[in-house]
Amino acid sequence: xxxxxxxxxxxxxxxxxxxxxxxxxxxxxxxxxxxxxxxxxxxxxxxxxxxxxxxxxxxxxxxxxxxxxxxxxxxxxxxxxxxxxxxxxxxxxxxxxxxxxxxxxxxxxxxxxxxxxxxxxxxxxxxxxxxxxxxxxxxxxxxxxxxxxxxxxxxxxxxxxxxxxxxxxxxxxxxxxxxxxxxxxxxxxxxxxxxxxxxxxxxxxxxxxxxxxxxxxxxxxxxxxxxxxxxxxxxxxxxxxxxxxxxxxxxxxxxxxxxxxxxxxxxxxxxxxxxxxxxxxxxxxxxxxxxxxxxxxxxxxxxxxxxxxxxxxxxxxxxxxxxxxxxxxxxxxxxxxxxxxxxxxxxxxxxxxxxxxxxxxxxxxxxxxxxxxxxxxxxxxxxxxxxxxxxxxxxxxxxxxxxxxxxxxxxxxxxxxxxxxxxxxxxxxxxxxxxxxxxxxxxxxxxxxxxxxxxxxxxxxxxxxxxxxxxxxxxxxxxxxxxxxxxxxxxxxxxxxxxxxxxxxxxxxxxxxxxxxxxxxxxxxxxxxxxxxxxxxxxxxxxxx
Numbered sequence: 001x002x003x004x005x006x007x008x009x010x011x012x013x014x015x016x017x018x019x020x021x022x023x024x025x026x027x028x029x030x031x032x033x034x035x036x037x038x039x040x041x042x043x044x045x046x047x048x049x050x051x052x053x054x055x056x057x058x059x060x061x062x063x064x065x066x067x068x069x070x071x072x073x074x075x076x077x078x079x080x081x082x083x084x085x086x087x088x089x090x091x092x093x094x095x096x097x098x099x100x101x102x103x104x105x106x107x108x109x110x111x112x113x114x115x116x117x118x119x120x121x122x123x124x125x126x127x128x129x130x131x132x133x134x135x136x137x138x139x140x141x142x143x144x145x146x147x148x149x150x151x152x153x154x155x156x157x158x159x160x161x162x163x164x165x166x167x168x169x170x171x172x173x174x175x176x177x178x179x180x181x182x183x184x185x186x187x188x189x190x191x192x193x194x195x196x197x198x199x200x201x202x203x204x205x206x207x208x209x210x211x212x213x214x215x216x217x218x219x220x221x222x223x224x225x226x227x228x229x230x231x232x233x234x235x236x237x238x239x240x241x242x243x244x245x246x247x248x249x250x251x252x253x254x255x256x257x258x259x260x261x262x263x264x265x266x267x268x269x270x271x272x273x274x275x276x277x278x279x280x281x282x283x284x285x286x287x288x289x290x291x292x293x294x295x296x297x298x299x300x301x302x303x304x305x306x307x308x309x310x311x312x313x314x315x316x317x318x319x320x321x322x323x324x325x326x327x328x329x330x331x332x333x334x335x336x337x338x339x340x341x342x343x344x345x346x347x348x349x350x351x352x353x354x355x356x357x358x359x360x361x362x363x364x365x366x367x368x369x370x371x372x373x374x375x376x377x378x379x380x381x382x383x384x385x386x387x388x389x390x391x392x393x394x395x396x397x398x399x400x401x402x403x404x405x406x407x408x409x410x411x412x413x414x415x416x417x418x419x420x421x422x423x424x425x426x427x428x429x430x431x432x433x434x435x436x437x438x439x440x441x442x443x444x445x446x447x448x449x450x451x452x453x454x455x456x457x458x459x460x461x462x463x464x465x466x467x468x469x470x471x472x473x474x475x476x477x478x479x480x481x482x483x484x485x486x487x488x489x490x491x492x493x494x495x496x497x498x499x500x501x502x503x504x505x506x507x508x509x510x511x512x513x514x515x516x517x518x519x520x521x522x523x524x525x526x527x528x529x530x531x532x533x534x535x536x537x538x539x540x541x542x543x544x545x
Contacts, residue, residue, distance in 0.1 A: 035131065036134070040071055043131075047146075050135050058076050058078050060073065060075075072094075074144070076158065077138060080140075080141035081159065081161075086143060090120070090145070112147065115145075116154055124156070134153045134155060143155075143156050166188070169272055172309075174309060174310045178272065178273070183293055186218065193273055196274065197281070202220065202280070206219075216289075216290040218287070219288075220280065220285070224516055225280075225517045226284070227516065248292045258475075262471070271294055272309060283513040284299060284513065300477050301477065306498070320500055332431040334445045335465070338449035340374065340420070341370055342460070345457065370421070374421055374454075378447070473487050485512060504521070507519065
C-alpha cells in the first residue's frame with residue numbers, strides 16, 4: 001500500500017514538473033524573447049549579455065562586399081574554435097572570394113540560406129531563428145554569423161579545442177587485445193564505435209542534459225538487435241533528468257539507475273571500444289557522455305563483473321578457469337574476515353586441533369579480542385588503499401609498499417594484532433583486486449558480514465549471506481533479472497556465464513536481453529567442419545565458398 005502511494009505521488013510530481021516546463025516554453029514562445037531580430041545592434045547586445053561580456057567571447061564585425069555592402073558580426077569563443085577553420089571556411093569565402101564573384105554578377109542576400117549555399121564551402125552549417133540555439137552552438141565551439149536586416153543566424157562548425165589523444169585505458173589493460181580507449185571527446189568516442197560496427201544499423205540519438213553545462217548525451221544501439229522497449233525506457237529516463245549540471249558519466253548513471261539504494265550497479269561502464277561494441281552486438285544500449293572517457297552500457301548483469309574482453313582471445317579451458325577464479329575471489333573478499341571472526345570466536349570446534357593450538361599461541365598476550373584486531377587491520381588496509389589511489393602514481397606505490405610491509409610488521413611485533421589476522425586481511429586484499437569493478441560493493445558487504453559475525457557468530461554470517469543473496473536475486477536491470485542466466489535459469493545463456501564454451505557454439509544472443517534478432521551466427525561447428533550450404537552468409541562469404 002505504501003509503495004503504491006509513493007508511486008502515485010511520483011507520477012503526480014512528474015506531471016507537475018512537465019506542466020511547469022510546458023508553461024515556461026509557452027511563455028517564451030508568446031513573449032518572443034528567443035526570436036532573432038533583424039536589428040544587428042540589438043542582436044549584438046543580446047548576445048554579449050548572454051555571455052556576460054566575457055573576455056574570451058569574441059565578436060568580429062565585418063562588412064560583406066555584395067552589390068550593397070552589408071554589415072555583419074561573427075561571434076565565437078576563443079579556445080573552443082579552430083582559428084584556421086574560421087579563416088579558411090568563414091572569413092576568406094565571405095570577404096575575399098565573394099569580391100571575385102560580385103565582379104561578374106550582382107549578388108543579393110535575401111535570406112541566410114543564400115549565404116550558406118554560396119559562400120560556406122566544406123563546412124557543416126545550418127541556419128536558425130532561435131537565439132537560444134545560437135548561444136548553445138557558440139558555447140559548443142561553433143561560430144554564429146548575424147547579418148543586418150536578416151532575422152536568422154548562420155551557425156558554422158568550427159570546433160577545434162585541444163583534446164587528449166587515443167591511448168590504452170589504464171583501468172582495463174589486456175595482454176592480447178586492442179590498445180585503444182575512449183577519450184573525453186564525444187565525436188571521437190562515436191567514431192571508435194563506428195570503426196568496429198560498420199553496419200548501417202548502428203544508430204545514434206543525441207540529447208542535451210544540464211541547464212548550465214549543456215552536456216551532449218548520446219544513446220547508441222543497433223537497430224534490429226536491441227530491444228526497442230529497453231531503448232525507449234533509457235531515452236525516457238534520460239529525458240526526465242532535470243538538473244543544472246552533468247559533469248561525468250557517474251551523474252547520468254545515478255540519475256537513471258533502477259535501484260539507487262542497492263550496492264550493485266545496474267548500469268555498466270567501460271573505457272574500451274571493443275568491450276562496448278561486443279555488448280552492442282548482444283543487444284545492449286550504450287550511453288555516451290561528452291567529456292567522460294567512460295561509456296555506460298545497459299542492461300548490466302552480475303556475471304558481467306566476472307567477464308573481461310581477454311576471455312574471448314584465450315582458450316575456452318583457460319577462460320573458464322579464470323572466470324571461476326574471479327567468482328571465488330569475490331566470495332573470499334567479502335566473507336573471509338567474517339568467517340574468521342565467527343569461527344575463532346564462536347565455533348572453535350570447527351578448527352583442527354593443531355591449527356587451534358597455533359592460533360592460541362599467536363594470540364597469547366594480545367590486548368584486544370579478535371573482532372577488534374580484524375576491524376583495526378581492515379581500517380588500516382582501507383586507508384592504505386585510498387592513499388595509494390589518490391596520491392600521484394610514484395608516491396602512491398611507495399605508500400602502498402611501505403604501509404603493507406612496515407605497518408603490518410610493526411603491528412604484529414608490537415603485539416597489537418596476531419599473525420592470523422594479518423594473513424586473513426592480506427588474503428582479502430589480494431582477492432578484492434581481481435574484480436576491481438565490484439570494489440565498492442565488496443567493501444560495504446565485507447563490513448556488513450563482519451559486524452554480523454562479530455555479534456552473532458555463524459548465525460549472523462548465515463543471515464547476512466542469505467539477505468545478500470535475496471537482494472541480488474530481486475534486482476532487475478531494465479526489466480532483465482540481475483542474476484540471469486542463473487535466476488531464472490537459462491541453459492542457453494549458460495554457455496557464456498561461469499564457463500565459456502567455444503565461440504562457434506554461441507549461435508544465439510543472450511535470451512535474457514530479449515533481442516529482436518536472436519540468431520548471432522549460422523554455424524554448426526568450427527570453420528573446418530561446418531557445412532550450412534552458405535545459409536546465413538553474405539555475398540562475399542558465399543563467393544569464397
